[in-house]
Amino acid sequence: MTVLRTVYASAIELRTDEAYYWTWSKEAALSFLDHPPGIAWLIRFGTAIFGDTVLGVRFGGIVAMLVTQLLLADIVRRLTHDVRAIVVAVLMPEAALYYGLLMAKVAPDVAMIPFAVAMMWALVRLTQSGDGRWWLAAGMFAGLSLLSKFTAIMFAPAVAAFLLMPDWRWRWLRSPYPYLAVLIAIAVFSPVLIWNAQHDWASFRFQGVRATANYGISLRTIGDYLGLQFGLVGFVMLPVVLSGLVMTAWRGYRKREPVAILLSTAVLVPFAYFFIKSLTLRVGDTWPMFMWPVGFAAAAVNLAMLPKEGWSARTIRSIIFWVNTALVSGIAFVVIVFLYYVAAPWNFLGKMDPIGAEAGFEQVAARAQAALDETGATWIATTDYRTYAMMRWMFRGRVPVVEISERGRFQDFRDPGIDRIKGQAGIYIGRQPDDRSPLWNSIPATRLPLAQVERRWRGVLIDIYTIDKLTGWTPELSPSKDSPLFQWRVLAGEFSMRAADFFLPSPGGGGSIARSVSGVG
Numbered sequence: 001m002t003v004l005r006t007v008y009a010s011a012i013e014l015r016t017d018e019a020y021y022w023t024w025s026k027e028a029a030l031s032f033l034d035h036p037p038g039i040a041w042l043i044r045f046g047t048a049i050f051g052d053t054v055l056g057v058r059f060g061g062i063v064a065m066l067v068t069q070l071l072l073a074d075i076v077r078r079l080t081h082d083v084r085a086i087v088v089a090v091l092m093p094e095a096a097l098y099y100g101l102l103m104a105k106v107a108p109d110v111a112m113i114p115f116a117v118a119m120m121w122a123l124v125r126l127t128q129s130g131d132g133r134w135w136l137a138a139g140m141f142a143g144l145s146l147l148s149k150f151t152a153i154m155f156a157p158a159v160a161a162f163l164l165m166p167d168w169r170w171r172w173l174r175s176p177y178p179y180l181a182v183l184i185a186i187a188v189f190s191p192v193l194i195w196n197a198q199h200d201w202a203s204f205r206f207q208g209v210r211a212t213a214n215y216g217i218s219l220r221t222i223g224d225y226l227g228l229q230f231g232l233v234g235f236v237m238l239p240v241v242l243s244g245l246v247m248t249a250w251r252g253y254r255k256r257e258p259v260a261i262l263l264s265t266a267v268l269v270p271f272a273y274f275f276i277k278s279l280t281l282r283v284g285d286t287w288p289m290f291m292w293p294v295g296f297a298a299a300a301v302n303l304a305m306l307p308k309e310g311w312s313a314r315t316i317r318s319i320i321f322w323v324n325t326a327l328v329s330g331i332a333f334v335v336i337v338f339l340y341y342v343a344a345p346w347n348f349l350g351k352m353d354p355i356g357a358e359a360g361f362e363q364v365a366a367r368a369q370a371a372l373d374e375t376g377a378t379w380i381a382t383t384d385y386r387t388y389a390m391m392r393w394m395f396r397g398r399v400p401v402v403e404i405s406e407r408g409r410f411q412d413f414r415d416p417g418i419d420r421i422k423g424q425a426g427i428y429i430g431r432q433p434d435d436r437s438p439l440w441n442s443i444p445a446t447r448l449p450l451a452q453v454e455r456r457w458r459g460v461l462i463d464i465y466t467i468d469k470l471t472g473w474t475p476e477l478s479p480s481k482d483s484p485l486f487q488w489r490v491l492a493g494e495f496s497m498r499a500a501d502f503f504l505p506s507p508g509g510g511g512s513i514a515r516s517v518s519g520v521g
Contacts, residue, residue: 001094001331002066004338009058009104011342015358016386018106019393022047022057029412031195033202033488038111038148052396058104060111065103067114068293069093071121075297078124079259080304088323089300092241095330096296098232098289101338109286112148115141116155117293120262123162127258132177139181143188150207151290154273158266166258199411200481206488217279225278228285233292234333236326241292242271243319244299251305263298267291285354299323347458356457358386364429364465365394367453371427372399375450375469379417379426383437385409387429387465402426404475405439408488418477426470435466442484445473 014022024032024040025047031037046059069090076082076089093099103110119141126134138159145152163172172178186193196203230238245264252260270291274283303323306316340348347356368380368391379400382388388403395401400417403410428435428447440447448469455463479485 001100001334002062004335005062005065005101005104006055008101008338008342009062010053010055012054012105012355013359013361014054014057014390014393015105015355016361016389018057020385020389021106021108022052023389023392027413029195030191031203033199033206033409033411035108035149035203036147036189036192038115038144039106039108042111042148043106058106061104061106064110064114065093065099068099068117071114071117072293072297072300075117075121075124076300076304078128079301082304085300085304088303088327089297091327091331092237092296092300093293095327095334096233096237096292097330097334097337098286099293100331100334102232107286108149109151109289112145112152112290113293115144115148116152116290117297119145119155120266120294120297123159123262124259132172132175135172135175135177135181136184139184140188142181143185146185146189147192149290150203151270151287154270154291155266157269158262161265162258162262165253165261166256168258195412202408202411202488221280221282222275222278225274225283228283229288232285232289234326234330236322237330240322240326241267241295241299244302245295247302248298251302251309260298260301263294263301267295267298345458347460350460351462353457353460356460357462359457360455360462361390361394363455364453365391367451367465367467368394368427368429371450371467371469375425375427377427377469378424379421381426381428381470381475383428383430383439384434387431391429402475402477404443405437405485406488407477407479407483407486408481410477415477418474422474428466428468428470430466430468432464432466435468439484443473446471 021039022043024037025043027040029037032040042060042064043057045063047053047056050056050059072089072093073086076086080086093103103113119138122134122138122141126132126138142152142155142159145155163169163178192203233241245267248260249264249268251257252262252264270288274288277283303319306319340346341355347353349356351357364387371377372380379402380391380395381402381404382391383403383405385403385406388401391401400420402416402421427450430437432452448471449466450469451467453465453467454461455465476483476485481487
């Protein structure tokens, strides 16, 4: 399965967000508007070995998956000493689509997951040894988790219950170790705090807009959330894991078992939170993915606990049957999806295909290169960060690429080569209809239409891009915070909204306008 993920990582072109994170890996910024820097460091690790290739960008995800599996195996080994439970813990992520295949795609969650599981592993070691120094290791891994993605904070209720619910609570509340662990976590997380203090707490305000967005109660968004969990965790695996978590929670809170409390709460609380959020907002496909590896460990441990608790042989056989079914059907599904993307020539999902929807940028880059050659232009301008990221990836530094709007996303980025831009013509690449943004009214550039280029995947038209020649203007890399060129926007796309939701009919009846939530500059 690791070989399969490596082939997938090498064969599938980068998605736009992956290219965006790759651009971060080329910068020396302490942190970034959208997320902490952990994913940039993970990509830098892979590209240091394999260069700026798709495998280099994604190699960190392959390693993260292996580290996660080793930690899960050791957690279950220490708690059960049952070989079958250990094998189940290792194979469960292989049988879940997100981990068995899609974890080869880099995202902040991929950087966070091994550190989050390592924190749980350290707390298991604490439980078994009684050595308070394991609190310090847990604090370090908690800080590294937060340094990868803010949602790691959602493990805090589980750690609090682990500390306060068992009979040992007064021992640890009187001990300095838990408090030192918090200080260590803050110290490790400090690059993000320092960057935000220097930049008007931009990351926290950005994530605050995303977390508090509300589009009204919708049964469809609830269905989307639950459907994503079935699809990415497994149609059989999800019920198996949830049932194991419920049994673990019942055992833990009834008997005040620290590890059972920790593992069950670490999944059930975030699961419930995202369910509540899904009442009014479409939960992104990766948002809950940090929690399920802990659920795999809990389900595997629960499997070994059933005979010890006197469950009937019939019940145990039934549970083992469903676990085996989940593993076999899940791994088969992962392999089928792998073959579809790597070997099949068809597109069954049209524009909705999650990989195909972000493929085909080499067509845009080729036409952009032709436009550069035809006009003598020396730089490329974009007005959305996804096109910017893909053009930087495609041109690999040969041509300066500038995102001329949303400059708040690019604070502390290095100079892209202003000496190659100033006084020179450039070309603008914009996805239709975004290329007609009112933003252009505040930009004193002359636009000369050059071409339109279609982006296709397996014969299906995904998007059309406009290419214009720009003259008479040099982009401003550091506009004031009240400038429309600085302000970041939380687009509907940030919430993984469907295209039909993103574009609303314009007041005049023709064309469309983008619905957005503007952030405070």
